[in-house]
Amino acid sequence: MWQLADKSISCRLLLGSAQYPSPEILQQAISAAKTEVVTVSLRRQSPHGDGGQAFWDMLKQCSVDILPNTAGCRSVKEAVTTAQMAREVFETNWIKLEVIGDDYNLQPDPFQLVEATRELIQQGFEVFPYCTDDLVLCQRLVDAGCRIIMPWGAPIGSGKGLLNPYQLRVLRERLGPVTLIVDAGIGLPSHAAKAMEMGYDAVLINSAVALAGDPALMARAFTQAIEAGRMAYEAQPMPERDIARPSTPTIGTPFWHHSPNKE
Amino acid sequence: MNINLNGQLHRCASPVSLVEFLINQGYDLECKFAVAINGHFVPKSTYQQTQLTEHDALEIVSPMQGG
Numbered sequence: 277m278w279q280l281a282d283k284s285i286s287c288r289l290l291l292g293s294a295q296y297p298s299p300e301i302l303q304q305a306i307s308a309a310k311t312e313v314v315t316v317s318l319r320r321q322s323p324h325g326d327g328g329q330a331f332w333d334m335l336k337q338c339s340v341d342i343l344p345n346t347a348g349c350r351s352v353k354e355a356v357t358t359a360q361m362a363r364e365v366f367e368t369n370w371i372k373l374e375v376i377g378d379d380y381n382l383q384p385d386p387f388q389l390v391e392a393t394r395e396l397i398q399q400g401f402e403v404f405p406y407c408t409d410d411l412v413l414c415q416r417l418v419d420a421g422c423r424i425i426m427p428w429g430a431p432i433g434s435g436k437g438l439l440n441p442y443q444l445r446v447l448r449e450r451l452g453p454v455t456l457i458v459d460a461g462i463g464l465p466s467h468a469a470k471a472m473e474m475g476y477d478a479v480l481i482n483s484a485v486a487l488a489g490d491p492a493l494m495a496r497a498f499t500q501a502i503e504a505g506r507m508a509y510e511a512q513p514m515p516e517r518d519i520a521r522p523s524t525p526t527i528g529t530p531f532w533h534h535s536p537n538k539e
Numbered sequence: 540m541n542i543n544l545n546g547q548l549h550r551c552a553s554p555v556s557l558v559e560f561l562i563n564q565g566y567d568l569e570c571k572f573a574v575a576i577n578g579h580f581v582p583k584s585t586y587q588q589t590q591l592t593e594h595d596a597l598e599i600v601s602p603m604q605g606g
Contacts, residue, residue: 292606302604317605320545320598321572323565328602332571335602345605353578360580361573361600432606482606 278477280455281370281402281423283341285312288472288502290343290457291495292482299334301491306338309495314340315372315480317347318362343404345372350385355392359401371396372404372426372459381431386413390420397421406459409443411450418454425454426480429471430461433483437467441474448475465494465501472505473513543596557581557589560597572601 277284291311296302306314314335321328335342344362349355352375359371375392377385384407393403397420405417409427417425427447430436438444439461448456457478458471468479479502488494540553544564551560557576561568574581575598581589591597 292604294604294606296604315605317603318573318600319603321566321601322545325601328572329570331604332602347605357575357578357580358600361575364573364580364583365571365600365602 280313280478285341286310287312287499288478288506289468289495289499290315290478290480291485292480293335294482295486296491299331302486303334303338304492305485305495306340308492309485309499311495311499312340313343314338315343315345315482316366317345318358318365341370342366342368343370343372344368345406346374348376349374350376352388352392352395355388356395356399359392359396360399363401369400370402370404372406374406382433383431384408384428386410389413390416393417393420393422404457409440409447411443411446414447414451418451423455424457425451426457426459428460429458429467432460434461435463435484436461437463438470441470444471444476445474465497468498469501469505469508472502473508475509478502540591540593542591543594545597545599551591553593555591556587557591558586560591561586561599566599570601572599574599 287310290313292315344366346355346358355375375385375388404424429438455477459480485495542549
């Protein structure tokens, strides 16, 4: 078990709910991953549509915790209002805070992110900020009261993996007991395992599962890779060396290894 | 009175409360949705006493899939 905000949960994979071929396949992926936290969003509702009610009813059957996001927001005001609406709709004070600063790579706007974080924490939200891997930005978010920080591995939906492992390692070393979750850019289970081996607490994945040929199977692959990575971190990996050292003991090596001329 | 609902112009009688407007538009108050007027969140508990005014912009949102 591990601690995510005020909840104790088992699975270290947080799963996005978008882009699946069908609601049934999303359900299968949630079940295969054994995930306990699923991200959701809000959209404009027309009076005669079902208003997302069917989606909401389906999620309730999955018995997962809901992490709403502020996807699409580009200002503090938009993000704060969206978070307030999400709190009422989803009945949770958790919010995955996204304030996008650039349309090309969907990079978060660090300045507005910190401002929105301060405002939302003051209003009683548990803020999960989607941020870049900049150390000073992450420290400011922690200073603002974040217990959880979610740096990107690569731009959203790119599947490129961990583009700056050095920086992610620095965050782990410098941010002490803060819960760290790699949020975006992961494409393969091996990327997730690498983040976990660094000591990250969890990984949030959407596209890599939803866009796989078999999303449920990929969800299971991610859960296993994340478990393996976490176990490796807890097992304390050996230090890396630049030169070879024999793994077989050399004491007592048979004589012919010492002879320059075997004939 | 003109009201902008999710980016579309709607004409309605004046005065009108938010709750009357929602019902007239066909929203089921039991369903999951949230409202913002002119960029400000309006809690469900205040729908009854919230009066709409000319050119108010309403955003009404409901759950959807998200990453």
